[in-house]
């Protein structure tokens with residue numbers, strides 16, 4: 001049976017070169033980076049080299065990078081930490097966000113609002129999932145302290161106009177965070193060019209290990225720690241450094257950005273083949289998100305007039321690993337709130353499919369997947385698709 005992995009937005013395998021770079025830090029170089037002897041210093045040097053590598057890709061200073069346990073923690077620290085610090089400095093408690101954020105942002109903001117006296121404006125998005133910068137400008141008030149807008153969405157792939165939004169935020173004195181977890185490894189992370197104050201990434205989305213991430217914090221932007229304890233990471237993130245994972249994160253990011261043009265050209269070619277193949281084969285398929293302004297690796301569809309039935313399970317039976325909207329929604333029978341926000345009906349939103357290509361995906365994988373969908377979808381459809389598929 002085929003084994004075709006089209007769920008790279010959920011996670012990616014660790015690159016063999018990344019694993020190799022990490023291995024010595026599990027065994028020989030095991031010191032605690034906070035210790036002042038040579039064992040500690042060796043670990044500390046590896047961590048500072050990793051910070052330097054990431055800073056080069058972000059076009060920032062190494063001290064502006066904080067290591068975390070992944071995208072969720074980076075998002076939590078960014079939004080909760082910046083909101084708390086702003087309130088402490090008497091800067092206002094109004095937050096701005098979008099209705100298509102990952103739960104690591106939306107649930108953090110909801111908790112700040114429901115339990116800690118903050119207020120929020122949730123911006124509208126259009127049918128393609130785009131925020132209108134005019135709406136963002138209108139939502140900024142003298143009480144607004146922090147805004148968080150996802151760079152590229154995990155469910156629909158849409159890329160937001162981050163540069164424009166960050167520029168508006170700066171003009172209004174609002175701290176601007178972007179969740180770049182899906183964007184990392186595919187789009188520019190140059191924080192000067194983007195103009196953002198805070199930016200989150202996670203290692204496992206670009207062939208690095210799971211359980212490690214980073215948060216960029218622009219010099220001068222105040223953030224209070226969320227996880228307290230030791231004085232690691234400038235007192236912003238307590239906990240003994242996980243040296244091997246930090247080395248793996250930096251190595252994977254460097255490999256991705258050294259090879260960015262080739263990687264994204266490969267992704268785009270396969271993405272576009274998949275999109276046109278599905279649209280040509282299945283008349284009830286609707287591409288979700290923005291047609292062009294989307295992640296190079298990302299394809300997402302909903303299917304109209306589908307009986308309930310698990311598309312993902314049927315694809316799995318044919319050897320294809322896919323996802324319904326996002327991996328984080330697995331196990332939930334509710335249609336994706338992102339798709340509902342975009343204006344799809346509950347029925348249509350319930351029949352969603354996300355396919356995300358990777359470095360090892362081939363054209364043959366794509367063609368097999370289109371053929372498999374051409375068999376599965378008509379079986380699940382309540383309308384006759386034969387005329388169009390003939």
Ligand SMILES: Cc1ncc(COP(=O)(O)O)c(C=O)c1O
Pocket residue numbers: 009010069070071072073075102104150152153154179181182202203211213328
């Ligand atoms: C947009 C986005 N933000 C945050 C996260 C959370 O990252 P992590 O799994 O590293 O906690 C994900 C993971 O899927 C994501 O897609």
